[in-house]
Amino acid sequence: MTGDQLRRMQWLRNLLCGALIGVGAILPGVSGGVLAVVFDIYRPFMEVLTHPRWALPKHWRMMVPLGAGWCLGFLGVARGIAAAISVSASVTTWLFIGLIVGTVPALFREAGKEGRTGGAWASLILCALAVFGGLFYVSRVAGATVTPSFWWYNFCGVLWGVGIVVPGFTSSSVMMALGLYRPMLEGLAAMDIQVLAASLPGLGLSVALLARLVNWFFRRHYALAFHGILGFVLASTLVIIPSSYGGAGEIALSALCGAGGFVLAFLLDRLDRKLQGTAAGSGDSQ
16 A cells, blocks of 8 residues: 555545544434544544644644544534434434444453553443443433523533543433433534534533643553543443334344444454554554
């Protein structure tokens, strides 16, 4: 593979991953931050946020297609996601469950790069229990709703930003519990100025405020942090498994979409390894 072909493959791969992360931020129960972790994008993204002076020259070729893909997924696909969820929320959710499950082995390998101590396993278990309990309460027990407004849309943007910086935090589930998810999604699909003007600044502010704190924790306690993220992934995936279906046809289609998501994640992981191996080989030969 030539250098130009490698760069094109990397660009297309990052565009696709950015689009999936953007859609993941919208889909109920799915964390865009988790998808960033499992696609091996999270750490360079956090470096750009916390140390832009030296990280941007290093990662700008990755960030451009990621940003374009994220905008495509978050804003451009909102109408399609809204339509897909209205047709079958179960089938749509199973597609992303397949994506997440397919990347768990790669995430497990990443978490163990610096060893697996007793504290790391405890972090995994405690984070899984805490996230599962919190999301279960929000989605199944709490019934509070609010009236959508400028400030509540700003709050939604903050939730989305937290979901990007803190992997495992599923902002859409909280919005659904408060009755904000559907009006937010419809506003994004219609490119409503009020919704965009309120939510996007909140998103940017929460990302900017939390990035350094989260990045510091990763540098100091890598194994604890990554095993905790693995617990987030497992717990959030269990919580979003659909419990009701419209019949045998919807069950079969859900299984097909889940398998398709798994295969897509598997192929992305293989592509990552191939690109990394090719890049390493090119570097050694120079």
